[in-house]
Amino acid sequence: MSKTSVIKIGGSLVSESAYSNVINDLKESGLKDFIIVHGGGNEVTKYSKALGKDVVFVTSPEGIRSRYTDLETAAIYNMVMRKISSDLVLSLNARGFRAIGLSGIDAGLMKAERKKRLIIVDERGRKRAIEGGYTGKVKEVDSDLLLKIIGLGITPVISPVALGYDGEMLNVDGDRAASAVASALNAERLIVFTNVDGVIINGRVKERMNLKEAREVLKAVGPGMDKKLIACIEAVEGGAKEGVIASGKVERPINNAINGLRTVVEGQ
Numbered sequence: 493m494s495k496t497s498v499i500k501i502g503g504s505l506v507s508e509s510a511y512s513n514v515i516n517d518l519k520e521s522g523l524k525d526f527i528i529v530h531g532g533g534n535e536v537t538k539y540s541k542a543l544g545k546d547v548v549f550v551t552s553p554e555g556i557r558s559r560y561t562d563l564e565t566a567a568i569y570n571m572v573m574r575k576i577s578s579d580l581v582l583s584l585n586a587r588g589f590r591a592i593g594l595s596g597i598d599a600g601l602m603k604a605e606r607k608k609r610l611i612i613v614d615e616r617g618r619k620r621a622i623e624g625g626y627t628g629k630v631k632e633v634d635s636d637l638l639l640k641i642i643g644l645g646i647t648p649v650i651s652p653v654a655l656g657y658d659g660e661m662l663n664v665d666g667d668r669a670a671s672a673v674a675s676a677l678n679a680e681r682l683i684v685f686t687n688v689d690g691v692i693i694n695g696r697v698k699e700r701m702n703l704k705e706a707r708e709v710l711k712a713v714g715p716g717m718d719k720k721l722i723a724c725i726e727a728v729e730g731g732a733k734e735g736v737i738a739s740g741k742v743e744r745p746i747n748n749a750i751n752g753l754r755t756v757v758e759g760q
């Protein structure tokens with residue numbers, strides 16, 4: 493069990509440049525060992541459109557919506573994620589941290605299995621199989637490398653881009669990448685920061701749940717939040733002590749994620 497906290501900064505916060513509260517509070521809260529994983533889906537969409545590239549989303553039979561990533565989209569995705577990573581690193585370093593931007597490609601930090609075929613549900617509700625494109629599911633994270641980097645007093649900022657087993661670049665989901673990192677490190681906690689206070693059920697934030705309850709609640713959770721709850725479940729199953737979903741917009745997000753109004757998925 494490491495003392496590391498894995499902090500996911502959602503795309504919703506990146507596009508609003510709203511992560512400054514999180515970074516200020518990282519300094520204030522004195523949290524020692526942490527790793528940042530970021531998202532950026534909305535930014536990828538914005539830049540794709542600006543570059544004249546069609547943006548296509550597909551829906552799985554389970555109802556999970558994801559970006560269809562052809563080779564050009566993969567290149568844009570990587571470019572935009574690098575930009576977001578640099579912005580975050582600049583912001584951290586301006587506050588006295590020593591952060592370094594890494595994607596899964598760098599030193600083979602994060603390896604993923606490419607989804608060769610995707611089963612999707614089309615507009616008429618029919619299932620069909622399509623070419624998988626360049627997306628993958630994270631299978632390996634080099635936790636030794638991350639611990640060594642942290643040991644040097646350097647904060648890794650990880651982009652959700654992975655290395656495929658055939659040497660290709662793959663788009664991976666940011667929430668799931670964060671849970672893979674938290675699992676690999678048996679992290680103290682995974683905190684998924686987003687633009688709402690937590691998992692809202694019947695108009696209220698569900699504050700605590702065990703794994704069994706979380707799997708049950710998942711059925712009632714909508715797009716966006718579903719991946720975060722899955723990430724917390726997978727992190728806890730993978731050996732993290734707890735998974736937290738919290739707002740990154742409150743004044744002291746770290747403090748709030750640990751002690752305030754948020755959703756916690758508890759480990760056994």
Ligand SMILES: Nc1ncnc2c1ncn2[C@@H]1O[C@H](COP(=O)(O)OP(=O)(O)O)[C@@H](O)[C@H]1O
Pocket residue numbers: 501502503504505531685686687688690691692693712713714715716717718
């Ligand atoms: N049950 C739920 N509780 C809270 N948020 C939900 C729920 N179902 C769907 N959502 C949506 O999930 C969003 C967060 O996911 P997402 O937009 O992907 O954020 P991020 O960019 O941080 O990954 C919320 O803003 C909300 O609109």
Ligand SMILES: [Mg+2]
Pocket residue numbers: 502503531533716719
């Ligand atoms: Mg999201």
